[in-house]
Amino acid sequence: MLLSPCRARNLGLLGSGVFARDWTKELDVYRADIAAHGVYGADITVHSVDWADIAVHSVDWADITAHGVYGADIAAHGVYGADLAAHGVYGADIAAHGVYGADIAAHGVYGADIAAHGVYGADIAAHGVYGADIAAHGVYGAYIAAHGVYGADIAAHGVYGAYIAAHGVYGAYIAAHGVYGAYIAAHGVYGAYIAAHGVYGAYIAAHGVYGAYIAAHGVYGAYIAAHGVYGAYIAAHGVYGAYIAAHGVYGAYIAAHGVYGAYIAAHGVYGAYIAAHGVYGAYIAAHGVYGAYIAAHGVYGAYIAAHGVYGADIAAHGVYGADIAVSCFSLHCFFKGRIVSGRNFRPARPLDNSDTGGNSADDLTAGRLDKEEGQIQPQSPWPYTNGSFKNGIVGLENDGLTCCVNALLQSFYLTPQFTSILQWWDQRGEVVGPGNIPYAMCRLFDQMQASVSGMVSAEMFLHCLGLNHVKVYQQHDAEELFLIIFNLLMDQIQAPEMVKEMKRLYEIKVEQFVKCDSGTVTVKDSSLLSLPLPVREIGRGGVFTLEDALKEFFNPQELTRNVRSFCPDFPRDKPAVQGFKLVSVPEILNLQLNRFSAPISPGGLIRKIYSSVAFPENLNLDHLPISEKSQKAGNGQERWLYQLHAVLAHSGIPLFGHYTVYVKSFRDSKWYHMNDSKVSQVSWAKVTQTFGGHASIWTETAYMLLYKRVKQETEPSSAAGQ
Incomplete structure (x- = not known):
């Protein structure tokens, strides 16, 4: 290629002798170009071969001249030309789409997706919005694209997949059993029960309808289910439970004794009587048919029951009582007197050894108790009556509610005037039956005198009282029991001179x-x-x-007035006074x-x-x-x-x-x-x-x-x- 003088000058070649020989010749050639090409000729002449292209091809050749083989593309396609020149057929795509162009050129319509999404692009191009998921997850991709995070599970497990995806291992159970599924998965066959009934479900599954009760109340639950609110009591107390539930602490008694139960619970053995007879019940229990009278009138009650309105006077005054009542003596003596003769107590029967050979049960009891504290001679004198009190004070065992008897016996035992009369009777050696109070008292005092332990039992004497219809093993009034024992002594001593003393x-x-x-x-x-x-x-x-x-x-x-009201001979409206004087x-x-x-x-x-x-x-x-x-x-x-x-x-x-x-x-x-x-x-x-x-x-x-x-x-x- 020939260089124009300008370019040669620009390249520092002029004056070097390289073009010195041809310059005139070259200049002539340019002039010929201007003449041949008009306005372009000047360019060709001035600008050498490059400008000839410009002159011939207008503006595009400038690009060709400037850019070589790419120039035509640049000239033809403007700014995209360089890409076409550099990348061939892909150049247009590169020129149009930038960095994505090569992918578009290589892959056609998918190219843009590939360019934008890399390896996933083809899938995106083929499957639209699902493409990325398919590209990332393979065959599960469409499910993942359609169902999100659940897609893989749906793809793997079918209709259960969404449940498995949402609930993990429980999903299949939830899919098969609905809301109960998770419970079935976690608890097995009990799961449905747990789902339906909460924490009680396992119990319901294991025990049926009683299950909820067992869950709530433990071992008592089955009883509560079967018997309602009484169930826990029945579980704890057996057949009495319902009664205990309904009636509290008295329930067991009510169960055992019926309507009297609460009374028995509150009052012991007297309860049934109290239930049947009200406040008099305890007295009726203790005293039989006379009980109501004793309750209403105190110690005189038995006499009032036996003798009617005269009873109080008889109780207070003995054999004179009936006369006093008839003579209008005041009922006020109810609270002022005490009986002396106790004829309503049956005397002990004489002992007949011909029938028993001298070995009746009562006689054997007496003999056994005589020998408890050593060999005692029944008629032997008691040393302490003569001033030599052998063994001092001796206690008496409480055989059950016998404290009142024990206290009275001690008062008798430590009264020498009393024991001397009793000893006088004992030395007579009379044959008596097992119910003889003087004999039983003598034998007890023998035991107390011979005691080496400092304590004896009054069992024989208590037995003797029982034979005389005295209820021993119950609460007693000391004064009333004193009268009973004393009157029995009077009846059974029989010797007039001793009774008098x-x-x-x-x-x-x-x-x-x-x-x-x-x-x-x-x-x-x-x-x-x-x-x-x-x-x-x-x-x-x-x-x-x-x-x-x-x-x-x-x-x-x-x-x-109330005291005098029973007597027609004593006017109710007239005042009167009553008093006592000592004789x-x-x-x-x-x-x-x-x-x-x-x-x-x-x-x-x-x-x-x-x-x-x-x-x-x-x-x-x-x-x-x-x-x-x-x-x-x-x-x-x-x-x-x-x-x-x-x-x-x-x-x-x-x-x-x-x-x-x-x-x-x-x-x-x-x-x-x-x-x-x-x-x-x-x-x-x-x-x-x-x-x-x-x-x-x-x-x-x-x-x-x-x-x-x-x-x-x-x-x-x-x-x-x-």
Whole structure:
């Protein structure tokens, strides 16, 4: 190629001698071009061969000239020409689509997708929006594209796939069983139950309809399901459960005993009676047909039941009672007297050895108990009656509700005047039956004298009481039981002179009078075994003494209309007073503190008065009223001096409590406390704690006071105690 002078000059070739020879010739050629080509000729001439192209081919040749083989493409296709020149047939695509052009050129319509998405492009091009998923996941791609993340599972598992995708391993179960599927998958056959019933489902599956109850309540569930709210109780307590559920702690009793059950639960063995007879039930249980009367009228009840309206007078005055009742004596003596003769108790039958060979059950019992503490001779004298008290104080076993009997026996045993009369009878050697109270008492005292253990059982004596229709193993009133035992002694000793001495030992003779407003005075003599003294209800810290109680007892009292209403000969509207005067006093003075008061209202319960009653060790009766008969006889009231010998104390409530006894020993003049088998020496201060007025109902309060008469030198001696 020839270079134009301009280009040669530009290349630094002019003047070098390379073109010096041809320059003129070359210039001539250019001029010829201008002449031949017109306006282009100048270009050719000026611009050498490159411009010749421009001149001939216009603007495109400039590109060819500038870009060589690519120039035509650039000239023909403008800015895309370089791409066509560089890439051939793909150039247009590259020129049109940039970096994607090569892919479009190579792959046609898919090229753009391939260019945009790489290896996934063909799939995208073939399958549209699903293409990328197909490209990425193969055969599952369409499912993934159509269903998202669930697609692979749908592709692998068919219709269950979506469930498997959504719920994992539980998916197939959910697909097959609906909402229960996950539970079935997790829990097996119980799953449907768990799904339907929650946490109780497994129990329902295993146990049927009871399952929910078992789940909620444990082992009691089946019972609750079968029996409702009572089920847990039935499960825990068996057949009694429903009753316990309905009635609480009384339920078992109601189940076992029917409608009486609650009463039995609350009141023990008396419950059925209380249920059938109300507040009188306990009394009916204890005393049989007389019970209601005893409940309504106290210790006089049995007499009222047997003798009607005269009963109280008979109870208070013995054989004189019927006469007093007919003679309009006041019913007020219900609360003022005590029976002396106890003829309503059947005497013991004579012992007939011809039938039993001398070996009856009762006789054998007596013989066995005689020998418990060693070989005892029944007729041997008791050493302590002669001043040599062999073994001191001996306790008595409690064989079950026998504390009251034990306390009374101790008071008898430690009274030499009493035991001397009993020994006198025993030495007669009479043949008696097993129900003979004097004999049983003698044998018990033999045991106590011979005891080496310091404690014996009164079993034989208790058995003997039972043979005399005394209910031994139950709660007793000490004063009432004292009267029962004493009257049995009187009936069964039989020897008139000994009966007389025994009565003289305890009998209080009084003159009872009733005076109306007209001045008429009716007088009757009565015999009492104890004085029932009133107890005043006072607050804590108040002072009420035994002397106050004695004064209240002997003070004349106005009779009320209700008391006189049964007598047609005594006008109800006329006032009258009743009183007592002493005629003679006994060796042993029995003073009963009336701590148990009658019900305030019909159907009510007996109350116990816990107020304090202070009693002295030494008591003088010279301040009490005496009858004119006694004054004329010169009975010597100034010598009615007594010393406290025994205190029977009660703790608890009227229907349930405990008895003990405090006794002053004639041997050492010291006080001893006998609580059944437990014996202890105590001080006088300890005895005074039985005055009462304590906050607790279980603190002991004195109930019976036994005073021993103090002998004066001027008094005549009696057969007793000699």
